[in-house]
Amino acid sequence: MVNKPNQPGLGVPADAAESRHQLEVRIAALRAELHAAEAALHALDSPGMAAVATAPAADAAATVARALEAQRQSEERFRLILENAPIGLSFMALDGTLTQVNDRLCDFLGRDRAALLSLGFRQITHPDDLEASNDGVERLLAGQATHFQVEKRYLRPDGSVVHGLLSVALVRDRHGVPLHFIGQVADITEQKRAERLLQEQAEQLRALSLVDELTGLYNRRGFLSLAQQQCNTARRHGKRVLILFADLDGMKxxxxxxxxxxxxxxxxxxxxxxxxxxxxxDVVARMGGDEFAVAAMEVAPPTTLDGYVRRIEEAVALFNDTSGPAWQLAMSVGLVEFDPAEPRPLAELLQRADELMYARKRARKLTRRSA
Structure with a gap:
């Protein structure tokens, strides 16, 4: 199961998740300071400024100076946060244009600051991931959410693709009017690469678990799974399925x-x-030891069961005549059919084919003794 990287200790290392949380707290505090500074400056133009006008000029000047200094300090703190953040940060205009980015984001996207600021988020997003980003932005503008988070792929100038965990919030003024977006991007490229590797390994293990190592045929597990699928499909479409059970004679x-x-x-x-x-x-499998099984769905005019037996016996005879091994190959087979009109369980069909195979083997031995 793929861990969701927005949970600390899962997809993203705990220290990275903590750093993002601390960063969000600091940005929230910074916003509060900026609002306070803006309120102080706004007071200069408000009716309440009449009281300041009646105060000594020195007091009015001091009030303005404190407001300006508070704003300057807040802007400086914000600049330091932006440049020293452990993850990519950006400001984005309402039309999607990037207006401010930090070095970490530039490094992540493989672009210098000037090049990045000339682009919009749509130009650096993988085409297949645009819809999720657009949907998130629309929800923010519609007031349906305060933020959104999504995994997405980004395009670098060299054509390579990197993976990021994007968190976006919409900043509004005191009247609720949208101003701009703030975005945070955590680099999860290595995490996604590791996930792909694990998935590939799991697929390889799954393939190995269904395939017989010696012969390259399906093993018992693979046969039971795939043959059952064939029977299910045949039942839906009114087709027959040949079920064969075979044993190599003289292996001991x-x-x-x-x-x-x-x-x-x-x-x-x-x-x-x-x-x-x-x-x-068709599903051809080694069931274990010297036993084999086949499930073959009817797609052409029906072939008689005896016709299949003759085909196999002729192939065995040709092998013995042309291959020249120090041993002679012999194979006994039993065949039954899955009838969609009267479907029977696969296990029952295999048991019946096994019984027919042993009956044929006994008949062959009796023939040899009487010869």
């Missing part, structure tokens, strides 16, 4: 007389014969 003798390498070679030869006798879309 090959292993005892020639060793397990020869036994493995015989298993691989049997696997290749079955693979060649069926289509790529």
């Amino acid at each position: 003798e090959i292993n005892d007389r020639l060793g397990h390498e020869a036994g493995d070679a015989a298993l691989c030869a049997g696997a290749e014969i079955l693979r060649a006798c069926f289509r790529d879309s």
Whole structure:
């Protein structure tokens, strides 16, 4: 499961999450100071200024000086916060144009300040992620939210893509009129790369868990899963599915007389014969030991079960005539059909095919003894 990076200790390291929180607190305090300074300056033009006008000129000058100094200090503190923040910060006009950015954001996006300030957020956003950003901005302007957060991809000048966790808030004046946006961007590129790697590894493990290592065919787990899917599809579309169970004869003798390498070679030869006798879309599996199974959906005019048996027997005979191994390959098979009109469980079909396969094996042994 992918962790949500806006939770401290999960997607983003705890120290980074704490730094963002501290930064948000400092910016909030700074806004309060700026509002106080603006209120003091506004008082100079308000009716209440009449009281100041009647006071000594020195007191009025001192009031103005304190207001200006408070504003200067607030602006300086804001500048220091902007430049020393551990994450990317930006101010954005209502039309999406970037008006102020810090060095961390420039480094993250691979652009200098001048180049970045000539662009809007849409020009640096991956096209597939624009909709989420646009939706968030629209919600802020409509007053439906005070902020939004989204993972998105950004485009760098060299064509590379970086991943960021973007947090955006809309700043309004005292009357609620929108002024500009403030954005914070945490670099989560390495986190996303690690997530992709884990996903790829999980897919590889999943593939390995469904494939037999020796033969490259599906294993029992892969067969049961995929054959059941074929039966479900066949039932919906009124198709039949051939279910085959096969066993290589004489494997114990090959292993005892020639060793397990020869036994493995015989298993691989049997696997290749079955693979060649069926289509790529059919499910061919080694169920374990010397047992194999096939699930093949009917897509062409029906072939009789005996026709499939003959095809396999001819392929085995051709292998024995042309390959010249020190052992002869023999395969017994049992076949049944999944009928969509009278569907039976896959386990029951496999059991019946197994029974038919052993009956054929016993009949072959009796034939050899009587010969």
